[in-house]
Amino acid sequence: MVEQHMRHPLTAAQIDRYHEDGFIIVSQLFGEDEALACKQQTIDALRELKELGNRSGVHVWMSDGLDPNLRRWVTDERIAGIVAQLVGPNVEFLSVKSVFKHRDLRFASPWHQDWFYWRGTNKISVWVALDDAMAENGCLRIIPGTHHTVYEMERVDAGNGFVLRVPDNALQGQTPVTAAVRRGDAIFFHDLALHGSHENSSGADRWSLIATYRDAALKDDSDVWKSAIVLSGHSVNV
Numbered sequence: 001m002v003e004q005h006m007r008h009p010l011t012a013a014q015i016d017r018y019h020e021d022g023f024i025i026v027s028q029l030f031g032e033d034e035a036l037a038c039k040q041q042t043i044d045a046l047r048e049l050k051e052l053g054n055r056s057g058v059h060v061w062m063s064d065g066l067d068p069n070l071r072r073w074v075t076d077e078r079i080a081g082i083v084a085q086l087v088g089p090n091v092e093f094l095s096v097k098s099v100f101k102h103r104d105l106r107f108a109s110p111w112h113q114d115w116f117y118w119r120g121t122n123k124i125s126v127w128v129a130l131d132d133a134m135a136e137n138g139c140l141r142i143i144p145g146t147h148h149t150v151y152e153m154e155r156v157d158a159g160n161g162f163v164l165r166v167p168d169n170a171l172q173g174q175t176p177v178t179a180a181v182r183r184g185d186a187i188f189f190h191d192l193a194l195h196g197s198h199e200n201s202s203g204a205d206r207w208s209l210i211a212t213y214r215d216a217a218l219k220d221d222s223d224v225w226k227s228a229i230v231l232s233g234h235s236v237n238v
């Protein structure tokens with residue numbers, strides 16, 4: 001029974017919700033202690049790469065250069081099980097990104113759809129809160145149902161890596177949700193779900209880890225990833 005729950009953690013209602021809204025929040029995907037350990041390992045990995053405190057606050061690991069400690073988290077069966085419920089039984093991990101916002105790097109990420117950064121088949125990402133995150137310290141905000149539409153993106157380089165954005169006038173009449181979460185909670189979101197984040201105006205650090213996956217049974221012509229880690233089923237891509 002426990003094993004069954006690990007492999008199929010979402011209820012049918014939660015799966016419907018994901019398909020309707022383009023995202024779902026899973027409370028305490030990881031326990032508080034696990035999320036703290038993951039945060040420390042993220043910091044250690046960045047320090048070793050001399051990337052801790054880099055200019056952008058963002059660092060990306062591809063699957064073939066993944067830190068061994070981070071590999072454990074992004075291939076965890078709790079994530080893999082949920083992704084399989086949302087995209088199908090063939091799942092591969094692609095890459096993971098840490099986002100560090102602090103007193104001097106408090107940027108709000110602009111409204112965007114991740115798909116424009118990679119194109120090809122649709123992907124799903126999981127945004128794992130390594131700190132409690134709310135509007136004051138830069139949590140995500142998402143507009144439900146926007147994953148059914150491809151928006152026009154404009155290019156504006158603010159120096160934090162988020163160079164694509166949907167202009168504000170395209171958002172009129174939309175109702176964003178502020179996705180406040182506790183450390184260890186996770187937000188699974190479709191790569192067309194229109195999202196951004198609040199500025200971190202709290203003065204305290206805010207860490208998140210965002211891992212990206214795809215349906216491995218679909219041939220993907222994106223040229224962003226040269227490698228992947230198959231988590232379940234088979235892949236037509238690697």
Ligand SMILES: O=C(O)CCC(=O)C(=O)O
Pocket residue numbers: 099109114138139140195196197208210
């Ligand atoms: O974690 C954040 O502050 C922003 C993340 C985001 O918008 C993204 O990775 O696409």
